[in-house]
Amino acid sequence: MADGAVVSAGGTVAAADGAVAAVGGTVATAGEAAAEGAVPAVGRYWPVGARPPVLRGWEPPATPYGPGHRGVDLGAPPGTPVRAVAAGRVSFAGPVAGRGVVAVELSGTGDPPLRTTYEPVRASVREGESVAAGQVVGTVEGPGPASAAHCGRGCLHWGLLRADAYLDPLLLLPPWLLNTGPPRLLPVLAAPPPPT
Numbered sequence: 273m274a275d276g277a278v279v280s281a282g283g284t285v286a287a288a289d290g291a292v293a294a295v296g297g298t299v300a301t302a303g304e305a306a307a308e309g310a311v312p313a314v315g316r317y318w319p320v321g322a323r324p325p326v327l328r329g330w331e332p333p334a335t336p337y338g339p340g341h342r343g344v345d346l347g348a349p350p351g352t353p354v355r356a357v358a359a360g361r362v363s364f365a366g367p368v369a370g371r372g373v374v375a376v377e378l379s380g381t382g383d384p385p386l387r388t389t390y391e392p393v394r395a396s397v398r399e400g401e402s403v404a405a406g407q408v409v410g411t412v413e414g415p416g417p418a419s420a421a422h423c424g425r426g427c428l429h430w431g432l433l434r435a436d437a438y439l440d441p442l443l444l445l446p447p448w449l450l451n452t453g454p455p456r457l458l459p460v461l462a463a464p465p466p467p468t
């Protein structure tokens with residue numbers, strides 16, 4: 273269960289209990305959000321890589337228009353393939369204010385459905401297209417002026433919304449995805465046994 277679970281990802285700790293979502297000018301606790309359908313852990317893939325570094329975590333704003341970080345930034349150099357974390361339908365693919373954005377409505381996540389956003393992304397899918405979990409939807413765009421201002425040298429901003437309410441996208445990932453250690457470089461060539 274994601275509800276109430278304290279998960280550690282990329283050095284950040286997100287407590288679902290403490291998570292807040294700004295809804296219609298009020299601040300709803302995750303508990304209240306749960307009543308209307310909390311975030312199910314339907315994710316099956318990280319958007320980039322196997323377990324990318326979280327360069328900046330979820331910082332929910334205290335007010336709908338207040339400062340904060342409405343998503344998480346995952347370290348990924350330009351050109352990195354971006355994957356749909358779960359199955360769904362592309363609800364948007366194209367530039368927004370000079371940054372490429374891909375949004376995917378996730379299947380089976382209620383009405384209105386959860387919607388993940390990925391940016392800056394050069395889309396390889398089109399609006400209306402169905403995507404499978406793990407399907408590549410584009411690649412991380414190079415750090416143009418706009419993305420450089422947000423992410424620096426290279427990252428993917430990953431967002432999650434239900435209608436207009438922003439949520440912590442890491443809640444989508446089940447513990448087995450979140451808590452798997454960073455990929456280890458196991459020796460491909462085992463050291464030969466010492467000569468006898």
Ligand SMILES: [Zn+2]
Binds near residue numbers: 328341343344345428
């Ligand atoms: Zn960001």
